[in-house]
Amino acid sequence: MRPIDVLVPELFANEGGIQVYSRTLIRALLQLRPHTPLRVFINNDCPRHLPTSGWEGVEWHPAGGSTWQLAASLLRAARRRRPQLLLSTHANYAPLQWLHHRLSGSPSWCSAHGIEVWTLQPGPRRWALGRLQLLLPVSRFTASALRRKFSVRCPPLAVLPNCFDAQRFHPGPPSPALLQRYGLRPGQPVVFSLTRLSTGDRAKHLNRLIRAMVELRSEIPDVVLLIGGEGDDRPHLKTLVHDLGLDGCVLLPGQISPSELADHYRMARVFALPSEKEGFGIVFLEALGCGCAVLAGNRDGSRDPLADGRFGLLVDPDQSLAVPLRQLLTSEGEPLWFVPEALSQAVGQQFAFPAFCERLSSVLADVVPGTMPWDPLTSSC
Structure with missing residues (x-):
């Protein structure tokens, strides 16, 4: 043959x-x-x-x-x-x-x-x-x-x-070891993002995500933003965090091991990547598979993994992100977004x-x- x-x-x-x-x-x-x-x-x-x-x-x-x-x-x-x-x-x-x-x-x-x-x-x-x-x-x-x-x-x-691999990315309890590593307590609201931190990828709008934390912390004081990934833009992002007085509540731990990736999604209440230049975004499927509420940009291929808003919140990345992040952190939105097992099952059927x-x-x-x-x-x- x-x-x-x-x-x-x-x-x-x-x-x-x-x-x-x-x-x-x-x-x-x-x-x-x-x-x-x-x-x-x-x-x-x-x-x-x-x-x-x-x-x-x-x-x-x-x-x-x-x-x-x-x-x-x-x-x-x-x-x-x-x-x-x-x-x-x-x-x-x-x-x-x-x-x-x-x-x-x-x-x-x-x-x-x-x-x-x-x-x-x-x-x-x-x-x-x-x-x-x-x-x-x-x-x-x-x-x-x-x-x-x-x-x-x-x-x-x-x-x-x-x-995505539904056997690997599925809902579950947060890892106590990860919580301890990042100095977090169980139940503390965490926003997680994961991407290449490159100066050529600033259309992912991580700077807007960081700036949104200033306003967001006035309403949810203990919220933490965790941005995983490596790249030549990481020093700029760390400087921005320091200049905004967000040291300790915006963490940039660097590259995340594939073996710990699912546990990072499970530790988060919201996964956010407000990009406008995603071809698709496997990270969205992985986060959804773990039952995480998801925020994505509405101008690119991110619409497909979020099924045009059925599986998560699509936003204009040029607008302030504090309000939509607060909505997801306080479970405002489609009921499916906040039921991890049901969300994971629905996404699995399609992807x-x-x-x-x-x-x-x-x-x-x-x-x-x-x-x-x-x-x-x-x-x-």
Whole structure:
């Protein structure tokens, strides 16, 4: 049987949204096509990064950071055995995909996340991306951006949203060890945010979130804001916290270990990321899965994980954030937002791994012969 080839920037060397999405896609293909050989070509991972178990059925091709080695490996494999489909999880590889299609005749699909396609300028990547057989935007916002970018030459689109691990991100009691680490008492109101703290990402409006604490603490004196993440903007944010007299009530602990991430969501009463440049935002799904009330911006792909306001509060990020934060901290809003088990279950039905498998199965069925129909009663997803 002819294989399916998957082309990804990175899987295991580091942790991030595209890495999570890529791993999810591979696991879904293994679930939906258990008898189809799966070859995975990874740009940045080295052999030492690859797992020794848990991914049976995958043939790994790590390139160790060499794009030339990646291309050579992919094209050699296609020459040996032409794939049914080449599926990439990043638009940077569109020129290589176009060349692969020209040489092999195999259809080529590409995921589209956010800014990497919103800002595409005329050139080889944009030209090649517009000539692929299918694009898979993760949100309606990114799909709309692609239609504007390519106009009448836009390839077919199929929205394939991110998902979250419902077995890992679920409601539960706060971790006593974390409360002790941050000097918090049980039940103390905590607002949690998590993102890359980069000067290039100031459209996430963390400065507005910090400034909102001045007004918010006049009404809820013991509220604490915890912003996780690393980046070159962290010193600026720490200076802002000090200048506003918020030392001790706005905490920037740095990078948060993946093993402790779910406990950070469970420790918080509200998760807030008032961004206006999110392609989707897996963090929203993780927070919702843990039963956390969520605040997000209303101008970007954040609308999709919040289901246009069904699962959380969408706000104009240019407006004061103190009022909407107070509303969530005092349980003002849709009743579902403040019932952790019900919220987690509702979000899981729409965005957990089985929902991702069902969407991908539908997309594959028309193009790749032999795709197993999705059956939630017999599936192990």
